[in-house]
Amino acid sequence: MANVVFDNVSKNYDDLRAIDRMSFEIYDMEFFVILGQSGAGKTTTLKMVAGIEPASEGTILIGGNPINHLTPEKRNVAMVFESYALYPHLSVYDNIAFPFHAPENRKSNEDIEHSVKHIACMLGIDQLLGRKPSELSGGQRQRVALGRALVRRPSVFLMDEPLSHLDAKLRNQMRKELKSMRKSFGTTILYVTHDYNEAMALGDRIAILHKGKIQQIDTPDDIYYHPGNIVIAQSLGDPPMNFLSGELSFLEERFSLRTKNLFIPLDFVRRQDLKSHIGKSVTLGIRPNHIQINTDKSVNSFQIPATVFVQEYLGDDSIISVKIEDAMFMILSTPEKRYAIDENVFLSLNQEHTHLFLSETGESLQIDSGKSI
Amino acid sequence: MAEVTLENVKKIYGRNPEVLAVKDVSLHIQDREFFVFLGPSGCGKTTTLRMIAGLEEISGGTIYFDKKTVNDLTPQKRNVSMAFENYALYPTLSVWENIAFPLKIRKWNNDTIRKKMEWVAGALQIGDILHKKPFELSGGQQQRVSLARAIVREAEVFLFDEPLSHLDMKQRQLMRAEIKRINKDLQNTMIYVTHDQKEAMALADRIAVMNDGKLQQVGTPFEIYENPVNEFVAGFIGEPPMNFLNCQILRLNDFFELILKKQVIAKIHQSRLPNQELFPQFVRVGIRPKRIQITNSENKKDALQAAVIVYESIGEKGILKVQLLGEPIYLITEPNQKFSKGENIHLSFPIQYLFFFNPETGERINLK
Amino acid sequence: MFRIRKIFDETMEQDVDEMKKSKIKLTGILRVIGLSAYFTFALTPIIWILMMSLKNHNDVIATPPKFIFTPTIENYKAITVGMKSYAFESVRPDFPKYFLNTFIIASFTVIVSLFLGTIAAYSLARFSFRFKEDIAFTFLSFRFAPELMVILPLYVVFQKMHLYDTFVGLILAYQLITLPFLIWVLRGFFEEIPREIEQAARVDGYTWWGVFRRISLPLVKPGIAAVVVLSFIFAWNNFIFAMILGSERTQPITLGILGFIGYERVLWGQMAAATIICVIPELLLAFFVQKYIIRGLTFGAVKG
Structure with missing residues (x-):
């Protein structure tokens, strides 16, 4: 039960800068998710909070107290490891009870038994207490790892990709369970994942971490609908966002994107200060579910001509890959309509959900300091 | 380019003839078809593929390529090519040499090899990495090379064993579309194994759903989704499931x-x-x-x-x-x-x- | 790694040629023949010694060798309780004393090695400090030189320090044999424990010492069992160190057995009986410790 503050924290491994000046606050009782590719520095961040890795620079505070100098056992944090890291020689019961035998949080045997049983019931593993980790399935081990972390009341609960080794079905199921149990954790949670579904489903706020740098911290919806740069835009969504590069031009008081053969009007761009970017290379971004695909050319509104590359039928919906000049676009559509390979189609973009980025830096041209166009 | 027919194909592991990894599978894969074996791990799908490839002995039944029985033929004689889950690139050879390896061993002349290489490099967009060694490549690139090596030969049947399972979501999505397109362009028979229902639905002309060594249903993705024959098939397709x-x-x-x-x-x-x-x-x-x-x-x-x-x-x-x-x-x-x-x-x-x-x-x- | 290797091989197989099945069968037969040959080679001397220990003197020296004879336990009696059934008792060595000596030396050697070695191995496996690899290599290099090369300088040192012919001295010298081996094997075992298990225990509230005691040590039990058996055997069977650095007071069995080769005649039967008795403790130890030597105990800790 405490907030966590990163104040200008960096981490160097020899010459490599794994974390670069990270500053943010995780509020008390918040479910905070760090989303990033492998190698982005997510696990390093967690390990710095746990005290397994020392921070090279900056200060980490838990509940207002700097903890840099404390060894792991003094920090009162609990951690669930990606690999679960169960103690193979101990039974499930002893694994969960293990923290209570440490001098830091010793308890009487009755208290231990009570706590272990309580947590085991909550996680549905009360029948497995006598088993060894090697006798458990992946999902059960996962629960034991959760149980061991939850059994005491840590001030911060750290989770390192706890679901990544489960198969797809179990993962989706556990995700929902985590979310519904979340209130009973009663503590601040720092959760690390590479799966945007987990991040969006679980997080109160998400921090996007890329190459050791925090890109954006926001609520899931804000990050999804108002990404601050291309990297952020790419990290959420399945299929991922589509991009088309061209030159920003301004004709007859209208902005448009000029590619090799196309002139795409950008009516959603209203900021006049973009005029300074005219002539620069920009990238248009749009999500697969914000594109409409038509077989006939409409006369009323602008449409982008494209040819069908391939269509994938998925039952619930369908993904149509099309080529616009050399760029591949994916469109999420209903499964009923079928398209032939190399068929000519016309795309209309939902202007409200179209994004524009500066190609050179990747930064969004729509988002100022305050998130509006 | 061939039809593949399985007739009561069985696989027994170990000594006990009661324990069957594959139980009496009979199906017909048409020429030029993209055929996917789908099922949970341990359902016998990979074993079936490996029997088609000739990497695994057939314990019972017959496999035909067109009208020809191939049970006793070595993988080489079956003229199949295969892409593996773990890429299986030759680490000491460059990308070019990796892809050309099966052609050189078949003593193709250099001009034909060069032409073929140009085509495959274009189709899989690996033109700029041909001189690199496998360890210099990202997972996605290694997978492209492994696919290139599999399709560069004019094999009768192309076999894929979960080739996309080690890629991240974004790359998987992209490669999926490309593999499907290559099948449509090449017009080759492709047999593909996966445990990912979404991948199966997206790629297949027809899917064979397997469970516990048994064939559950064979049908188009539409049939499998809209008209499952039993509870297992119905529950296996879709996320969240039925x-x-x-x-x-x-x-x-x-x-x-x-x-x-x-x-x-x-x-x-x-x-x-x-x-x-x-x-x-x-x-x-x-x-x-x-x-x-x-x-x-x-x-x-x-x-x-x-x-x-x-x-x-x-x-x-x-x-x-x-x-x-x-x-x-x-x-x-x-x-x-x-x-x-x-x-x-x-x-x-x-x-x-x-x-x-x-x-x-x-x-x-x-x-x- | 193995799996990748396997898949890789399969590709090769497919692209080049498949291995013929008959070849596989042939290797199977060859394997059986090879194993039987080795088995015979390894067991014959032991059986021979056992038979020898049960023969009377005339049977032992009979040519051609006798395979059918009346077994006798006289040899065993002679070397243990000292039945004077032969006229040559003056050359009879004090076998029980040697046995006790060996036992003391081997046991304490193992105990000291285990204590020092476990801590050293853990440090080498887990902590990073300067010259770590050099130190590790130095330990190993103790075993490079032939024992004889080390032993002469050691002899001089031992004389000066009054360690010659003392148990302490021998136990110290034996560390040269057992310690490097123990450190290198246990280091491997410690390194095999996933770091995350130890980190988890740190986060659970334990100091590094607590983690070592409660997690790491129990997890390397199989390794410890294996090195205890092997170190004990090394120490038990050592000959050269004991011969040069020890004398009458500390003489172990290995030297004691030599005593059966007398001036006038060789007591083959008693020598064989002594050898057999000498093997028993090693067998017993291996037997009791065997159940701890189960590898793969860490399986199930991580992923699955």
């Missing part, structure tokens, strides 16, 4: 009522039942998460009350988990809805989207 409820059936005048814990969840007119006598008293009712409707609370007459457990809004869609009469039910909704935990909502199950299964055998019961 919801299943144990219902009792009671007759009321011309209607049969589906009853879940004393509450009627739907009614079927008797004329739609295939054989009223054979219709069991209890059935498993299945409905896909996308097909459940949320009705507004004024229209409560036929609606069922359910309590929200969890709602996830993940970009393109929302997933709602509710409790209906003690049973967990998943729904797919629009994103950005507001549901709070414990909130009561009302559901209705449109009769045309219900599937019925025999609770004992799991077999589908079709309505008229």
Whole structure:
């Protein structure tokens, strides 16, 4: 039960800068998710909070107290490891009870038994207490790892990709369970994942971490609908966002994107200060579910001509890959309509959900300091 | 370019002839077809593929390529090529040499090899990495090279063993589209193994769903999704998977009522039942998460009350988990809805989207 | 690694040629023949010694060798309780004393090695410090030189320090044999424990010492069992160190057995009986410790 503050924290491994000046606050009782590719520095961040890795620079505070100098056992944090890291020689019961035998949080045997049983019931593993980790399935081990972390009341609960080794079905199921149990954790949670579904489903706020740098911290919806740069835009969504590069031009008081053969009007761009970017290379971004695909050319509104590359039928919906000049676009559509390979189609973009980025830096041209166009 | 036919193909591991990894699989793969074996791990799909490749002995039955029996032929003589889950690139050879390896061993002349290489490099967009060594490549690039090596030969049948499982989501999506397109362009028979239902649906002309060594159903993705033959197939396809409820059936005048814990969840007119006598008293009712409707609370007459457990809004869609009469039910909704935990909502199950299964055998019961 | 290797091989197989099945069968037969040959080679001397220990003197020296004879336990009696059944008792060595000596030396050697070695191995496996690899290599290099090369300087040192012919001295010298081996084997075992298990225990509230005691040590039990058996055998069977650095007071069995080769005649039967008795403790130890030597105990800790 405490907030966590990163104040200008960096981490160097020899010459490599794994974390670069990270500053943010995780509020008390918040479910905070760090989303990033492998190698982005997510696990390093967690390990710095746990005290397994020392921070090279900056200060980490838990509940207002700097903890840099404390060894792991003094920090009162609990951690669930990606690999679960169960103690193979101990039974499930002893694994969960293990923290209570440490001098830091010793308890009487009755208290231990009570706590272990309580947590085991909550996680549905009360029948497995006598088993060894090697006798458990992946999902059960996962629960034991959760149980061991939850059994005491840590001030911060750290989770390192706890679901990544489960198969797809179990993962989706556990995700929902985590979310519904979340209130009973009663503590601040720092959760690390590479799966945007987990991040969006679980997080109160998400921090996007890329190459050791925090890109954006926001609520899931804000990050999804108002990404601050291309990297952020790419990290959420399945299929991922589509991009088309061209030159920003301004004709007859209208902005448009000029590619090799196309002139795409950008009516959603209203900021006049973009005029300074005219002539620069920009990238248009749009999500697969914000594109409409038509077989006939409409006369009323602008449409982008494209040819069908391939269509994938998925039952619930369908993904149509099309080529616009050399760029591949994916469109999420209903499964009923079928398209032939190399068929000519016309795309209309939902202007409200179209994004524009500066190609050179990747930064969004729509988002100022305050998130509006 | 060949048809592949499996006739009562069996695989026994170890000494016990009772333990079958593959049980009497018979199917016919057409020329130029993209055919996918789908199933959970351990279902026998990879074993079947390896028997087709000739990497695994066939314990019983026959495999034909066109009309020719290939049971006793070595992999080389079968003229198949294969891409593996772990890429299996030759680490000491450059990308170019890796891809050209199977051609050189078949003593193609240099001009033909060069032409073939140009084509494959273009098709898989690896033109700029041809001189590199495998360890210098990213996972996605290694996978492209491994696919290139598999398709560069003019093999009769191309075999793929979960080639995309080590790629991240974004690359998987892209490669999926490309593989499918290559199949359409090359017009070759391709046999593909995966445990990912989405991948199978996206790629296949036809899917063979396997479980526990047994073939469950062979059909187009549409047939598998819209017309599953049993509960296993119905539950394996779709994410979240189909919801299943144990219902009792009671007759009321011309209607049969589906009853879940004393509450009627739907009614079927008797004329739609295939054989009223054979219709069991209890059935498993299945409905896909996308097909459940949320009705507004004024229209409560036929609606069922359910309590929200969890709602996830993940970009393109929302997933709602509710409790209906003690049973967990998943729904797919629009994103950005507001549901709070414990909130009561009302559901209705449109009769045309219900599937019925025999609770004992799991077999589908079709309505008229 | 193995799996990748396997898949890789399969590709090769497919692209080049498949291995003929008959070849596989042939290797199977060859394997059986090879194993039987080795088995015979390894067991014959032991059986021979056992037979020898049960023969009377005339049977032992009979040519051609006798395979059928009346077994006798006289040899065993002679070397243990000292039945004077032969006229040559003056050359009879004090076998029980040697046995006790060996036992003392081997046991304490193992105990000291285990204590020092476990801590050293853990430090080498887990902590990073300067010259770590050099130190590790130095330990190993103790075993490079032939024992004889080390032993002469050691002899001089031992004389000066009054360690010659003392148990302490021998136990110290034996560390040269057992310690490097123990450190290198246990280091491997410690390194095999996933770091995350230890980190988890740190986060659970334990100091590094607590983690070592409660997690790491129990997890390397199989390794410890294996090195205890092997170190004990090394120490038990050592000959050269004991010969040069020890004398009458500390003489172990290995030297004691030499005593059966007398001035006038060789007591083959008693020598064989002594050898057999000498093997028994090693067998017993291996037998009791065997159940701890189960590898793969860490399986199930991580992923799955």
